[in-house]
Amino acid sequence: MNTKLTKIINEGQPCRHCGTSVIKRAPKEKPRGDRAFYFEYVLWCPKCRRVYLVESAKRFWSEN
Numbered sequence: 001m002n003t004k005l006t007k008i009i010n011e012g013q014p015c016r017h018c019g020t021s022v023i024k025r026a027p028k029e030k031p032r033g034d035r036a037f038y039f040e041y042v043l044w045c046p047k048c049r050r051v052y053l054v055e056s057a058k059r060f061w062s063e064n
């Protein structure tokens, strides 16, 4: 297969596995104090439920 690996960075991009448009969603995992960063949101495929982590949604605790 010649599948080009496109990075999923925006809402509405097709899921790499099933082609469904991904949607923004609050991450399942709650922010934890023992980590330097957390994700403000993730991109989520409503069909196959795959979660894509977005670099631009990364937030550092030091910003607070």
Ligand SMILES: [Zn+2]
Residues within 6 Å of the ligand: 015, 016, 017, 018, 019, 020, 045, 046, 047, 048, 049, 050
């Ligand atoms: Zn999918």
